[in-house]
Amino acid sequence: MAATLLKSAELWTMGESNQYLESGDVLVADGVIRQIGPRGTLTVSQDVHTIDLSGLILLPGLINCHTHLSLTNLKGLGNNLSLFPWLQQMGAAIAHQDSGDVNVATRAGLSELLRSGVTCLCDCGPNGPGVVAALGTERGLRTVSGLMVRSSWFGRSVAGNLAGDIAATEELLTYWSQRSGLPSFFLGAHSLYTASPDLLRNAKRASRTLGLDFNLHLAECAEETEYIRQQYGVSPVVHAERLGLLDEFTIVNHCVDITSDEMGLLADRGVRVVHCPASNAKLGSGTARVVEMRERGLLVGLGTDSAASNDDLNMFQEMRMAVLLQRAYYCDPSRFSALDALRMSTIDAARVLGMSDRIGSIEIGKLADLIAVETCLPVRQRGVTGLDALIFAADSTRVRMVMVDGKLLLDDVRSGGTGLVQAG
Ligand SMILES: [Zn+2]
Structure with missing residues (x-):
């Protein structure tokens, strides 16, 4: 499976350390999270498949x-x-x-x-x-x-x-x-x-x-x-x-x-x-x-x-x-x-569920179960994180990408809103 670079997202990893990155990148290959870091700092090959998540929040599934x-x-x-x-x-x-x-x-x-x-x-x-x-x-x-x-x-x-x-x-x-x-x-x-x-x-x-x-x-x-x-x-x-x-x-x-x-x-x-x-x-x-x-x-x-x-x-x-x-x-x-x-x-x-060795956080070595989410708030006030906007204004949340095991199941980011990727 080709490597995928998820780029420029507000990142809530839910891991033991580095829980929040204002703008971060995640590299996924063979269904597994391989690298995590601030925007533009990862080592990636030229043929990496890139998905730009600017303006979105990236969370564990x-x-x-x-x-x-x-x-x-x-x-x-x-x-x-x-x-x-x-x-x-x-x-x-x-x-x-x-x-x-x-x-x-x-x-x-x-x-x-x-x-x-x-x-x-x-x-x-x-x-x-x-x-x-x-x-x-x-x-x-x-x-x-x-x-x-x-x-x-x-x-x-x-x-x-x-x-x-x-x-x-x-x-x-x-x-x-x-x-x-x-x-x-x-x-x-x-x-x-x-x-x-x-x-x-x-x-x-x-x-x-x-x-x-x-x-x-x-x-x-x-x-x-x-x-x-x-x-x-x-x-x-x-x-x-x-x-x-x-x-x-x-x-x-x-x-x-x-x-x-x-x-x-x-x-x-x-x-x-x-x-x-x-x-x-x-x-x-x-x-x-x-x-x-x-x-x-x-x-x-x-x-x-x-x-x-x-x-x-x-x-x-x-x-x-x-x-x-x-x-x-x-x-x-x-x-x-x-x-x-x-x-x-x-x-x-x-x-x-006894699965935290594999899923539940964005950490290197864990399976790539990831989602990218938009908060449709017209303006986010200073000091309000994307996470607050997601939870307290849940009606205005829109899930734009869903990935399980590194496989895209929902991709509204690149498709411009056509939505669900065919299972198979
Ligand atoms: Zn019940």
Whole structure:
């Protein structure tokens, strides 16, 4: 693959050092970041392919740590419901989806993610992880997907077969180990209220045997806490702890309704957390106390959750929502910045998904997952960085270039706005 020089961009690397360059160049070759430096300082060959990013901001590709792509065609359903009745309505709608509907929804979701600068996503069903891996790879995006096992759905038992789910996951691992490096997998459970203690214990054990992460919705709202207390006499986090679900190989989504001590317990266990502010707000679940979580040492990534509870998959909007809600919750603008939100969508998101050795920052040797973004502000005031403009005025953001593994998936810079590059 020819070398590509990305030139003259405002650069936010999100790496350990040199986080910001007012005007910087990045050299990419064979899908890997080879050189980074101030404008005009890199050593490049004469036949290098150059893309001029003057006026644009170059960032690591955004990582959406939690979504459900097959629900993309259910936007707007249950608009005024809280989590449990909303999930019941979703369950009924999902029962009517056939494989064609799932494919259309998944493709629509992937396109929406790509258009908004997402280069890697973690999909949590309810449909097969193989669909997401195949369609994501076809679109050129990096995916993490897995089964979220269940044994019941709000009073109705669900026919489940953990042995079959484990076999299906093993099959996927074997299939993709011989192909493209874009997809990876986990094995999870939907939640504490839709999976029996035995199923949760066994699924967690199986994920360890397979060497995969365990993924779970946890403590999403007071409704969940009340239900788990009625059933088991303890809070969701304590129930999960007693079942042996909490360790450094577990990713939990939401954690809105947890105590400060429970945050400490999750941090001690090395559990990674995904924050989904828009979905939590829309369903009236509340606001996770992310500032406190991070102060207590928890690693937190950002996710949109499904388009059915959001109702979009735009990570710039999600970052804006995260900043605004944390500031509103704490009545303090100083404890959560635009850079914090970007960190939760790049390097910390990569750490949450166990991929920070490869992606999440613009650093030499990392894979070239990169995006170039325009802020359509008429004038940027002195002292306002491009990053502030991106996050606080997310409505005026336009993604102009998306690159995954050094391959251009969206190129509005050279094409003058014709847009998506054909996958292939
Ligand atoms: Zn979810």
